[in-house]
Amino acid sequence: MRHLFRDWYPFLLAVLATLPGLAMRALHPEISPLAMAGLTGGAILAASFMLMWACEVAQLDIPQTLALAVVALIAVLPEYAVDMYFTWMAGQHPESDYAHYAIANMTGANRLLIGVGWSAIVLVCWMRFRSAVVVENERRTDLVFLAMATAYAFIIPIKGSLAWYDGVILVAIYVWYIWIVSRRPCTEFEAEGPAEVLARLSRGRRRLATLSLFLYAAVVILADAELFSESLVASGKVLGINEFLLVQWLAPIASEAPEFIVSLMFAMRGHASIALGSLISSKLNQWTLLVGMIPGVYAASSGSMHPPIPMDSHQMNEILLTAAQSLFAICLLLRMRIGMRGAVVLFALFLAQFVSPFIQVPVEAAMGLPHIPDRLHVWFSLVYVALAAGMLLLRPRTLLDLRYGFRV
Numbered sequence: 588m589r590h591l592f593r594d595w596y597p598f599l600l601a602v603l604a605t606l607p608g609l610a611m612r613a614l615h616p617e618i619s620p621l622a623m624a625g626l627t628g629g630a631i632l633a634a635s636f637m638l639m640w641a642c643e644v645a646q647l648d649i650p651q652t653l654a655l656a657v658v659a660l661i662a663v664l665p666e667y668a669v670d671m672y673f674t675w676m677a678g679q680h681p682e683s684d685y686a687h688y689a690i691a692n693m694t695g696a697n698r699l700l701i702g703v704g705w706s707a708i709v710l711v712c713w714m715r716f717r718s719a720v721v722v723e724n725e726r727r728t729d730l731v732f733l734a735m736a737t738a739y740a741f742i743i744p745i746k747g748s749l750a751w752y753d754g755v756i757l758v759a760i761y762v763w764y765i766w767i768v769s770r771r772p773c774t775e776f777e778a779e780g781p782a783e784v785l786a787r788l789s790r791g792r793r794r795l796a797t798l799s800l801f802l803y804a805a806v807v808i809l810a811d812a813e814l815f816s817e818s819l820v821a822s823g824k825v826l827g828i829n830e831f832l833l834v835q836w837l838a839p840i841a842s843e844a845p846e847f848i849v850s851l852m853f854a855m856r857g858h859a860s861i862a863l864g865s866l867i868s869s870k871l872n873q874w875t876l877l878v879g880m881i882p883g884v885y886a887a888s889s890g891s892m893h894p895p896i897p898m899d900s901h902q903m904n905e906i907l908l909t910a911a912q913s914l915f916a917i918c919l920l921l922r923m924r925i926g927m928r929g930a931v932v933l934f935a936l937f938l939a940q941f942v943s944p945f946i947q948v949p950v951e952a953a954m955g956l957p958h959i960p961d962r963l964h965v966w967f968s969l970v971y972v973a974l975a976a977g978m979l980l981l982r983p984r985t986l987l988d989l990r991y992g993f994r995v
Contacts, residue, residue, distance in 0.1 A: 595784065597636075597781045598640075598781060598784075598800075601634075601637050602633075602803075604630060604632070604633035605633045605634055607626040607629065607630060608626050608630025608807060608811040608815075610626075611623060612627075612814060619825070620822040621818075621825065621826075623814060624815060624837075628815050630811050631807070631811055631812070631815055631841050632841050632842075632844055632845065634665065634803075635665045635804070635808075635844065637800045637804040638664060638665070638801070638845075639782075639845045639849055640781045640785065644782050644785040644786055644796075647786060648794055663842075663869065663872055664804075664808055665812075665841070666692075666696050666839060666843065666873065667880070668809060669692055669815065669838050670689055670693055670696075670877060671884050672813055673685050673686075673689035674686070674689040674880075674881050674885050675885075675888045677897070678890075679888055684830075684831075686897045686898060687831060687901075687902060688816070688820065688830075688831065689881060689896070690905055690906070691831050691832075692839065693873075694906060695834070695835035695839045696838075696839035696843060696873055697909050698909055698912055698937060699836070699843060700866060700869060700873065701913065701916045701933065701937070702936070702937025703847070703937065704847055704850065705866055705867075705925070705930070705933060706930040706937070707854075708720060708851065708859055708862045708863045709925050709927065710931075711851055711854040712859035713930070715854075715855060715857075716857065719924050719927070720926075721860060721923060722863055722864050722867070722920065722924065723860060723864060725771070726867055726923065727923065727988070727989060727991055727992040728764065728767055728768055728993070728994075729868055729992075730867070730917055730920060730989060730992060731990070731992030731993065732760055732761070732763065732871055733874060733917055734914075734917050736761075736871065737913040737917060739760070740909070740910035741910050743903070743906050744906050744907040744910075747898075747903060748898070749878075749881060749882050749895055749906075750895040751883060753879070754878075754879040754880065754883050756879075757876070758875065758879040760875050761875035764875075767994075779852075779856075780849075816834070819833050819837060820834065829944070846866070850865055850866055874913065882896060900961060901960065904968070907964070907968050908940065908971075910968075914972060915933070915971040916933060918974075918979060919933065921978075922982070936970065940964075943963040943964075943967070944963075947962065
């Protein structure tokens, strides 16, 4: 009995953590926005863990092509739910700030994934094994398509809009990627942690348990996405904190924490290559599908393809900064390895641009410069691009090697 409880208590804890969020949805009590954000955010976090476990086990029963396409979407459902809620509301209320929140959530999720996620995997590997992280050559496919999406992302701020055809192109990039990797031989899957408990079940029970986790987690996320999103915005107003920043960083942390934790556990067990490879795939997913779905959802909500989702210069500079960071990260990985120095630079630049909104005014005053809201965004973008250009000039052949990523 004790052994049974030890195996299943993670699932029990996850279910218990979702109940307060479901109660908030059902009862709509009059509580503070901070409490609402904490309860619904905790529910989404717990549901994200369930999705991670179910996605791992689903690879035993779903054909690889379907697993790559469908499971990849399900795994990032929390991030999509929040962003698509903001985008849908932007279509319903074009004069509101919802469009800004959608872009904030998307850019925050992408920059966190690289600046914190990738860096943390390398740092853990270095601290435990004193070695760089070397990724499999097959990941060159992820990098080449990530490079294609990043190159196209630079066009968006240049032309000043995120239109429906941008979404079609970005989604097409991901479909092309799926077509290539789905034709490769299946690799043997080994479940660990809570997923291993499900994997030991008989085939019928395993499928039922996996499907139940998927459905329950999806219900929790869809039920709490609106309350969590709105309470984050309200919390910013109550605390006097820019709600744009709360949406940009807190929402992605809640939705991506499970994947970060699982990847860190893999890295600590000596599987840093698998851990980093998983986060590279997640970055490609978010940089294509998540961005690509925004104009489509906005068009469906507003009832028209024109005009595109409203964005001002700040949102454009957010996309520019995210694209520049992506470019630098790709260049760091062109040799299919990333060491301690690269990870430190990646994290240091992320940390610097993370705190920049809070220190920009005093820095400008100290330098005798007039206040320009997005000055530091542009500066950091230029730093990322300059570093990437320098690396490409020193190792031009590594860029040519990306062509091998198109091989099946």
